Amino acid sequence: MALVWYLAAKNNWKMCERTIYDLPFKADQIRRELKNSIHTPIHAVILSAFLYLGFFQNTRFISFLLSGLATAVWAEIWHYGSHRAFHLSALHWIHLEHHRSHLNSPFTAISFSFSEKLIFDVGLLGVLTAADYFCSLNFFGIAAWYIGYLIINSFSHANFELKPRDYNRWSGKVLTSTTYHSLHHSRYTGNYGLGTRVLDKLFKTEWKDYERLYDRISREGKPLAKLRERVEAPAEV
Ligand SMILES: [Zn+2]
Numbered sequence: 001m002a003l004v005w006y007l008a009a010k011n012n013w014k015m016c017e018r019t020i021y022d023l024p025f026k027a028d029q030i031r032r033e034l035k036n037s038i039h040t041p042i043h044a045v046i047l048s049a050f051l052y053l054g055f056f057q058n059t060r061f062i063s064f065l066l067s068g069l070a071t072a073v074w075a076e077i078w079h080y081g082s083h084r085a086f087h088l089s090a091l092h093w094i095h096l097e098h099h100r101s102h103l104n105s106p107f108t109a110i111s112f113s114f115s116e117k118l119i120f121d122v123g124l125l126g127v128l129t130a131a132d133y134f135c136s137l138n139f140f141g142i143a144a145w146y147i148g149y150l151i152i153n154s155f156s157h158a159n160f161e162l163k164p165r166d167y168n169r170w171s172g173k174v175l176t177s178t179t180y181h182s183l184h185h186s187r188y189t190g191n192y193g194l195g196t197r198v199l200d201k202l203f204k205t206e207w208k209d210y211e212r213l214y215d216r217i218s219r220e221g222k223p224l225a226k227l228r229e230r231v232e233a234p235a236e237v
């Protein structure tokens with residue numbers, strides 16, 4: 001998926017025309033990110049290990065749906081909590097590799113340290129395993145969440161916005177966008193959420209100019225020229 005988005009942007013497909021940062025990638029960035037992608041299969045390895053150990057055996061369709069939903073909810077909470085912890089100086093070494101990319105490419109989505117992916121999967125699946133003791137979960141529901149996560153994450157790290165121009169007037173009030181996560185990389189803090197803005201709003205960690213910035217990129221078609229550029233609110237008359 002990352003390769004598809006990378007080639008789409010390189011060949012100037014129309015769907016990639018809303019550039020977020022009008023800046024070049026560093027010479028070695030893509031090569032470094034591809035090298036780090038060697039850790040990506042850990043998701044499948046750990047999930048398969050839990051299946052092999054006898055967890056997530058429910059085969060009912062309703063369990064498929066509920067397991068997918070439970071995974072999405074817990075992943076959002078676990079990602080937000082662990083992500084904020086990774087930004088503490090004592091733990092930042094775990095997350096440092098992912099943040100070496102200040103300007104996102106689709107390959108940034110698979111550029112993590114081994115320890116970060118391991119902690120993410122053990123925390124996500126460890127709690128689901130505990131839940132499985134009380135209410136049997138469905139392997140395919142959890143696997144479906146992982147597939148969706150990997151697909152969405154590949155374009156959530158692109159340097160172009162795919163969501164509709166008026167996205168932040170409706171579902172974008174709750175859900176994140178590519179622009180949303182780009183700000184986390186370019187400014188290094190804030191906008192910690194995975195798929196939703198809910199926890200960032202609750203804990204006041206969302207960048208205040210995010211929606212103005214989204215409109216500038218997506219409605220006015222004006223990309224940002226500097227990584228730390230802010231979009232000020234219009235002066236009150
Ligand atoms: Zn981070």
Ligand SMILES: [Zn+2]
Binds near residue numbers: 098108157
């Ligand atoms: Zn990222």
